Amino acid sequence: NLSKRLETVASFVPKGATVADIGSDHAYLPCYLVHKGIVQKAVAGEVVDGPYQSALKKVREEGMENQITVRLADGLAAIESGDGVDTITIAGMGGSLIVSILEKNPEKLESIQRLILQPNIHAKLIRQWALAHQWKIIDEAIVEEDEKIYEILVLERGPMELTEAEILMGKELIREKSDVFVKKWTNEVQHMKKVLQSLEKADQTPEILAKREELLHHVALVEEVLKP
Numbered sequence: 001n002l003s004k005r006l007e008t009v010a011s012f013v014p015k016g017a018t019v020a021d022i023g024s025d026h027a028y029l030p031c032y033l034v035h036k037g038i039v040q041k042a043v044a045g046e047v048v049d050g051p052y053q054s055a056l057k058k059v060r061e062e063g064m065e066n067q068i069t070v071r072l073a074d075g076l077a078a079i080e081s082g083d084g085v086d087t088i089t090i091a092g093m094g095g096s097l098i099v100s101i102l103e104k105n106p107e108k109l110e111s112i113q114r115l116i117l118q119p120n121i122h123a124k125l126i127r128q129w130a131l132a133h134q135w136k137i138i139d140e141a142i143v144e145e146d147e148k149i150y151e152i153l154v155l156e157r158g159p160m161e162l163t164e165a166e167i168l169m170g171k172e173l174i175r176e177k178s179d180v181f182v183k184k185w186t187n188e189v190q191h192m193k194k195v196l197q198s199l200e201k202a203d204q205t206p207e208i209l210a211k212r213e214e215l216l217h218h219v220a221l222v223e224e225v226l227k228p
Ligand code: SAM
Pocket: 006, 022, 023, 024, 025, 026, 045, 046, 047, 048, 051, 073, 074, 075, 076, 090, 091, 092, 093, 097, 101
């Protein structure tokens, strides 16, 4: 059984796609996609030997060696030109690590039609990257599992315009304003206000003042969105 988080990632994979799952760990996601008949071919990439061995073992156990190629590689280097990969999934890492993986081998993105990204934190960095690289966020989801809240972003090529609040919180997610979304941002505001209180007590260096200003600005953006 796949986690709700990865099931949501899987729900955005087009039927018949060829997927590369980068940072695949146990290769749960590609195995699920093949098992459900959503994809016939996938690559599972891992940079660390332990998870790479787990992925190999899982694919062997499932008898999916003909469908899923497991590679020990850093980020998008797992994708080879003959693979025909058109969709990339990257899940369960911070937004900054996901962005650094996307930026390291930009040529690997040339044949890619869709990116499905699930940052554990800092989804904002992915929205900024998308804006700067002519990717458009075509869908977004937010799910809660085991007391944690996850965002899933779906990108295809195209122009996009986002406001500051939309970069921080997600245009589609703001529009939906689901209970999980309200919960996440209510918590974030509380957290930001606590940090602000502690910064008020600190030495008011230019860095501290800048940080306070940024936090105040974010609190205002979020409170405006949460306003009933
Ligand atoms: N994607 C799975 C999920 O969402 O459940 C596994 C998430 S796990 C927390 C993150 C995985 O990414 C780890 O197995 C780690 O080794 C791998 N990883 C981190 N940086 C990587 C990189 N540059 N290239 C490939 N894999 C990477």
